[in-house]
Amino acid sequence: MMNEARQALNFAARQLGFSGVGVAPAQADQGNTLATWLAEGKHADMSWMERHLPARLDPQLVLPGVRSIIILTYEYPRADARSAPGCIARYAQGDDYHKLLASKLADLDETLQWYGGTQRCFSDSGPVSERFFAARAGLGWIGRNGLLIRPGKGSYCFLSSILTTLELPADSPMPNRCGNCHRCEQACPTSALHNGCCDARKCISFWTIEAKSPIPQDIQQAQGNRLYGCDTCQEVCPWNRPQEHVYIDPHLLMPATLQSLSPQQLAHMPEADFHTTFSGSPIHRIGVEHLRSNIAKQAASISPQVL
Template structure:
């Protein structure tokens, strides 16, 4: 039974969310996920790769009431991002969502404002930005924030999939919104053009094949069979985003904090890889790339040079051998790749034995 003021609460919530810059605000019932079995199957197949935290208490993840006792509604919010900036061709691409500032802190502050608002009406809340035991895409699909694309991403007719999802669990009972029709139709571009075939049936992704997993989440050595497929991707992979027809038009009036800085758009790859610990911390202090840490950036950069570098890069790569065993492994591999591509005569000293 809805409280007498539920429509007023929801109207106020949506109005304030727009003032905070959210492009969408919709409500789902706090029910167990209808896709819980898909999550369990995904885990059983090992498609979570090394993300072991996904296998911790998956039943809790599928039920909002297990996260917030008394939860009655799940508020789903979209916050758009887009960026015209690009790094020079071959110098290490960065996926679109990571062009600017780290979205977690920015959106968490906005969620705090909404939590304070709902507290006035007597609600208890918990907010998450891509970091809690909440199946935010399931809830976003249920309330019509978008539909589940074949890539597994939530897609909208206006703006495609270029948005962050923030979720707010609340004990307030709010009128739920209806889902929207799926707009993918027979299109399979994302699955067909995925460089590793990571997009499986029913919008599920095998993280063990996904280049975003290997270049962002994974902390150790990247398997040799994956390295050539990374191409010139330095951080993440945007293929399923860029090939989607719904992402064809630029988004106007997005938050400038998510656009790429002039420095990051212009600095060459070897310049990035030459940063010392202090330089790395200064450049990426408020960036998603800080998750990589300097060693991860060097690892990924060596792979990019191995795939696109020239003999002029060999001495630079050899100078990285002393950084760490992980970096040395990838730098040595990169030298070998360049020598095979350009011939052994490309370097008088040859590759490291």
């Protein structure tokens, strides 16, 4: 019966466009990496990470009776689509993945209900260490850039998680294949990566997306032309060189209107236009003021003629 549920899950997930499915046991022991990271203050002002610690460490607090954690991968575009200077991280170029994936996860929930399971589903939206369980579920390994890397597909993917009361057959983890490579650590403009963990206090992705306070001077100097997020530690990774052909959902491609907008045009965009342009995008969440401030900071860090 559980093998059948697993097969049905795999089939339904592929139909919905997920590129990978893995199952991990719902174990509580995730090592002390997260607790140490928090104790060292590497979460910066993301206080919700502290509040969620007990739930993150014990999936039973998220779904009582949980037996398995299913992790799914969904590919996002590989190329930087902007013709105008000013980088927007690849994952944020198209529609908001939270909404896109939520409806697909609801379909998978229904499939698993049919086998008697009770589920909770998340995609970057809940207290689940998605990378840890993805690696435990054999989908790839956690690279020195802190991200899940899959042989043949690299790291450009979203992770979603389904906690289920069903005891599905678990997959085996795979060995780490970073070897002697340290390119991501060396390429990070702010030296934010150490021992496979990212210090958010130094990460440009944090400062341009999550931070509640202005970008500090030293980070600003390293920001370059990044307007929203940062992909540098993925761009340099040899596992992200084109390998297998992957399906990219057209909803995740950047609309033509955004491709050619210069940073100045974005910075001077009236608020009403910001809402129209970004209403379906993850960028909408940071608001017009934060985007304008990111643009002002990157303008200060690179020469005006590049803009």
